[in-house]
Amino acid sequence: MLKANVGSYTSSNAFEAGKTAGVKATEGLGKPKVAFMYSSVNYDQDELIKGAKEAMNGVPIIGNTSFTGIITPEGFITGDCFVGIMAMDDDMTVGVAGVPKMNDAVSTGSEAARRALENAGRTDSPDYFYMVAPPGEEEFYLKGITGVIGRVPFFGGSAADNSISGEWKLFTDTGSFADGVAVAFFYTGKTFANKFTGAYRETAKAGVVTKVIGNRVLAEIDGVPALEKYAQWSGKDVKDLQGMNLLGASICAPIGVKDRLGDLVAIRHPMNGNEDNTMNLGNNVAVNTAVIYMEGSADELIASTGKTLNELKEKLGTDAGAYHLVHCGGRRAGIDNRIDEAVKEIKEAAGNVPFIAEFTFGEYGYEQDGINTCGGLMLSFTGFSK
Incomplete structure (x- = not known):
C-alpha cells in the first residue's frame, strides 16, 4: 500500500530546514522510493539538499523553487524561507535524474531520460513520469524525453521565483541548477491519474x-x-x-x-x-x-482548486494514497490575499490524503487520448492510488 508523509519547515538555515523537513516527511515510512521537494528561492539549494539527504538516507529527491510558498495539510506555508517535502513509499521503482542544459533542450531531455532509465535499472518505458524545467523551453525538453521513451503520460511544472527575475532553481539529490531538466520515471502497476485544466x-x-x-x-x-x-x-x-x-x-x-x-x-x-x-x-x-x-474571475480561480481535485478523485476511481498538486504562480498572484480560501478548498477536497502543492511558472499534464501538453495559468493535479 502506498504511504506518504509531508514535512515542512521555515528556518533560515538551509541545512537545518532540509533536514527537519526530511525527518518529518519520512516519519513512519519504511524506505521511501522518491521525495518531492519545493522551496524558497532564498535558500542555498545545495545546502538544503544536503540536509534533506542526511535525513532521508539515500531517498531520490526531485523538485524546484516555488513562487511565494507551498500548500500542505498544515496550510499555506510562506515567508522568506520555506521548504516542503512529500516522501512516498510503495512497491514501485522510481528512477530520478537531473541534467544541466547541454547543447540544446532536446538533447538535454534525451540525456535525462537515458540517465533516469539507468538509475531505475530498467530499459522499458515507465508507466508515467514527472518533469521539471525552467520557464522557456519546456516543450523541447519534453520532445527529447519522448524521443527516448515514447508517449508516456506525464505531470509536473516549471521552477519559479518570486519576481520573474530568473532566480529559480530545479534540483535532484545530486545538486541544483538553473537551466536544464529533471525527471522521475515511475514503474508501478497501480493506478495514476492527472487532471490538467485552466478551468477558464x-x-x-x-x-x-x-x-x-x-x-x-x-x-x-x-x-x-x-x-x-x-x-x-x-x-x-x-x-x-x-x-x-x-x-x-x-x-x-x-x-x-x-x-x-x-x-x-x-x-x-x-x-x-x-x-x-x-x-x-x-x-x-x-x-x-x-x-x-x-x-475567469478570482472567485472562479479559487473555486477551481477544490473542483479540480474532486474531478481528479473521480478520474482516479480508487482510494488515493497521495496527491501532487501543481498550481500556477500567476493564478496564485491573481488570488493574492485570498489564498487561504484556496487552501480551504484543497484541504476539504483532499480529506485525510497527504498532499503537497507548489506554485509554478508553467504547468504540464495530459488528457486521455491526447498528448502531453505544457501550458500556463493552469492546474495539474495528480493522484496516486493506495
Whole structure:
C-alpha cells in the first residue's frame, strides 16, 4: 500500500530546514522510493539538499523553487524561507535524474531520460513520469524525453521565483541548477491519474494565428497585430496592455489553444505587450492554429482548486494514497490575499490524503487520448492510488 508523509519547515538555515523537513516527511515510512521537494528561492539549494539527504538516507529527491510558498495539510506555508517535502513509499521503482542544459533542450531531455532509465535499472518505458524545467523551453525538453521513451503520460511544472527575475532553481539529490531538466520515471502497476485544466470559460472570441516570431512571440491574429486583437477582445486600450501590464491584466483573461479532439484547452499566458504590438507568451504557439479568448474571475480561480481535485478523485476511481498538486504562480498572484480560501478548498477536497502543492511558472499534464501538453495559468493535479 502506498504511504506518504509531508514535512515542512521555515528556518533560515538551509541545512537545518532540509533536514527537519526530511525527518518529518519520512516519519513512519519504511524506505521511501522518491521525495518531492519545493522551496524558497532564498535558500542555498545545495545546502538544503544536503540536509534533506542526511535525513532521508539515500531517498531520490526531485523538485524546484516555488513562487511565494507551498500548500500542505498544515496550510499555506510562506515567508522568506520555506521548504516542503512529500516522501512516498510503495512497491514501485522510481528512477530520478537531473541534467544541466547541454547543447540544446532536446538533447538535454534525451540525456535525462537515458540517465533516469539507468538509475531505475530498467530499459522499458515507465508507466508515467514527472518533469521539471525552467520557464522557456519546456516543450523541447519534453520532445527529447519522448524521443527516448515514447508517449508516456506525464505531470509536473516549471521552477519559479518570486519576481520573474530568473532566480529559480530545479534540483535532484545530486545538486541544483538553473537551466536544464529533471525527471522521475515511475514503474508501478497501480493506478495514476492527472487532471490538467485552466478551468477558464471559453468565449466566442477566437482567431487564427497568422504570424509567430520564434516560438513564443505571438505577432498576428487574423492578420492583425496580436496586442491590438487582444485589446479588442478584452475591451482595454492597447497602451494599458504594453510592457508587463499585460501579465497582470491577462490572469483572468488569457488565451487558449484547443487540442485536436477538443478535450483540453491549454492556456497561453500573455506575458509582455511589446512596442510593435506583438506579445510574448508563456508557451509555444503555431501559425494556422486558433487561439481563444478565455475568461475567469478570482472567485472562479479559487473555486477551481477544490473542483479540480474532486474531478481528479473521480478520474482516479480508487482510494488515493497521495496527491501532487501543481498550481500556477500567476493564478496564485491573481488570488493574492485570498489564498487561504484556496487552501480551504484543497484541504476539504483532499480529506485525510497527504498532499503537497507548489506554485509554478508553467504547468504540464495530459488528457486521455491526447498528448502531453505544457501550458500556463493552469492546474495539474495528480493522484496516486493506495
